[in-house]
Amino acid sequence: MKFVQILFVACLLGFSNFSFGAKVDSLDIPSAAMGKTYKAAVVLPSSYANSKQPYPVLYLLHGGGGQFSDWLSKTPDKMLLHKLADQYNLIIVTPEGERLGGYLDSPIQKDNKFETYITQEVVEKIDKTYRTIRDRKGRVITGLSMGGHGALFLSGRHPELYCAAGSMSGALDLNVDTWKLDPETIKRISPGFERILGPKGATPDQYAAHSVVYMAEKLKTNDVRLIIDCGVDDFLIEPNRELHRRLVYNKTPHDYIERPGGHTWDYWENSLPYHVLFFHKVLKANGSVIP
Template sequence: MTIIKQTSTPTLWSFLLMLLISSYYASASTVDTLDVPSKVMNKAYKAAVVLPSSYTGSKASYPVLYLLHGASAHFRDWLNQTPDKMTVRNLADQYNMIIVMPEGEIFGWYLDSPFDAGSKFETYITKEVIQKIDATYRTVKSNKGRVITGLSMGGHGAMYLSTRHPDLFCAAGTMSGAMDMNWTKFKISADYAKSIKDRFNKLLGTDNPEDEVYTKNSIINMVEIIKKNGMPIIIDCGVDDFLIDTNRELHRRLLYANVPHDYTERPGAHTWPYWQNSLPYHVHFFYQILKTNGVVVATSK
């Protein structure tokens, strides 16, 4: 019988492995948690900011992706909820862009509530968050270097903010977005519908989805503005998602109005595995536009 004697002395291979691991983490993207308080709401909020590994050794100005979370969530969800927790960080490194995940509260819808003075997230994102990011980091300080997307409520928010503020963004996207704020069109349970109804009532001052406040703030009713802006947009939704019908309807209206857009349906539901799979498509789509705009940062490789 042969006895193999173990030793505490590291082998050459284990040393090289440790060196490789330490080198990887030393060069990986970093995550800042930035204070971005809101004067308009008189509240303290934060944002997560992913900086690509090349940022510290460069003097270049970087394009920025604003990545919005969904309802019942907060600013770190994109970092904490994806099955692969490195998804966002790896994309920041792969495409050499800053990725900002701001706070939108659990049901802020990224709009200025006409009913609740403490919920003004359109003003917060467009006049406070962007200015803070541009003042803190080396960013491309024009719409040529800013893109925006998000999931669910954040998907609607990304389309809403970009449509109303084309001076701030050059492209927009939505993943599993709630394209119509008429909650009766969501394929959800009665209990969830009641919860949504109550939340909309607190946000908009009415639970009647036929009220003007719903129709004028729903992106599905802004096709003519989208057409006028001419902004590149990417839309996708899982075929088993409870919001698929509102995405199909927006797609239909955009086609009818001859509005160019990238639209995809894939297998999947309203889940983090779907969004983790979806996000790289959005980032690649945005990268091509940023490249055309001449604002991408070349890699050193």
């Protein structure tokens, strides 16, 4: 009889953990700027349902060849975001950026307005739909590869929205000639950037204006805490090192990390918890964490 009671309690505990863990919503977010509707995933910590407090939000951006669901489907640990949301009582939003939208407003493609989409339309939809801290003191952003560039680019241009930003393996210079890739690969991916910024030779100013590596002075003037990391075997290591050098030179506070690894989901799964811990410390200093 005692064994049956213990088994019953164990089943209840297991059911409780299964039922009340972090929850994932799929949200349609229309874009008036682009005349389209995109999806986003929203990870709500288990504490959200039983709380009346507003929650801090992490915007987590995907890479250039991906989509909004990547952070939930491609990490080796498919519960990574669930665990982080629960551990830090944090809402995590993974919005759509298309396969190579650059998280920027293209000067030549009117249907590519992802700066407007992420910073205005997505933030507004999330704040209206969920119980969030509707202030920069409770809002952070990071991402991988193109999403790392996007996070630093958007936070650099909109410091009123975010208190901290990060980049994992960021494509911090949109001129692919600075990447460690073979000529054939560069030739294959260049048209994607030319679609949104024009031919490199004809519009070099557009590439510079939209590349984070040239935003060091802008980043210095913003009160946005920064964390940047990249694997030493990553083909994007040189643009990351160049931005780091520029930030050191102009005395912009930031955390910069190089560790073994390449442009892989194993690397990003290892990297993300460091970013979230960094953000948690910033949010705590702002009085924006849920106990």
